[in-house]
Amino acid sequence: MKKNRLGEFQELVLMTVIVLQDDAYGVEIQRDLEERLKKRLSVGAIQTALKRMVEKGFLTSEFxxxxxxxxxxxxxxxxxxPYAHQxxxxxxxxxxxxxxxxxxLGTSQA
Amino acid sequence: MKKNRLGEFQELVLMTVIVLQDDAYGVEIQRDLEERLKKRLSVGAIQTALKRMVEKGFLTSEFxxxxxxxxxxxxxxxxxxPYAHQxxxxxxxxxxxxxxxxxxLGTSQA
DNA sequence: ATACTTTTCATCAACATTGAAAACTTTGCT
DNA sequence: AGCAAAGTTTTCAATGTTGATGAAAAGTAT
Incomplete structure (x- = not known):
């Protein structure tokens, strides 16, 4: 019954949430991930990923x-x-x- | 010009291609990945992933x-x-x- | 012809990505 | 005080790409 997929980008966002701990909010996640990826991200990209992961039980949120x-x-x-960690x-x-x-490929094997 | 994304599922299929080497064809990839994932996959899921990765330069194919x-x-x-490996x-x-x-979470750090 | 293996094709739902608009919060001016 | 301006963050709508399914077609051996 449950839709358990965790997309490629969602996975990165999820890991960043864990890394940032109490500072894990939209704009900060964006900044941190942009630095790691060395690539510009849009605000909305992060926010949709976050929203979908809340719906699927990977994340909770509070103000x-x-x-x-x-x-x-x-x-x-x-x-x-805990489910997300698993x-x-x-x-x-x-x-x-x-x-x-x-x-x-780089070692002794053909 | 090219769209270089490699989705979550595509990545698994790609790795399986490398693992299987000369036996890397649709149905065999399906079988191998089903076993690893312990989950049923449809033929088309594999084939679309393969086709798209060819278009993007991750894979080549021959009969x-x-x-x-x-x-x-x-x-x-x-x-x-080589690009795919990279x-x-x-x-x-x-x-x-x-x-x-x-x-x-499991170790000495708070 | 029949049975079997594999690929191709069409289709629909979920994910990735963008940018503008809205919501809120402090600062500065009169 | 009151109000506009400017800064930070989230919400929303819209579009292209990926994920997933199953039936049909193509090809090969019995």
Missing amino acids: GEATQKRGGKRKRIYSAT VLREMRDLRAQLWDAMPR | GEATQKRGGKRKRIYSAT VLREMRDLRAQLWDAMPR
């Missing part, structure tokens, strides 16, 4: 406090569910298994 | 010999381009970087 900075609007802070590990393990099964 | 088995139709054998490594490294940056 944080507004900061004292000029323009410091309240942030919606995201955090990953799925991330499963995908990592699956890929690791495939890497192990791949012939090593 | 192999027909086998002697009853119903042994000629197989279209796929192989990964992109796979980049994605692996990016995810590894994110795993390293993630707080370890």
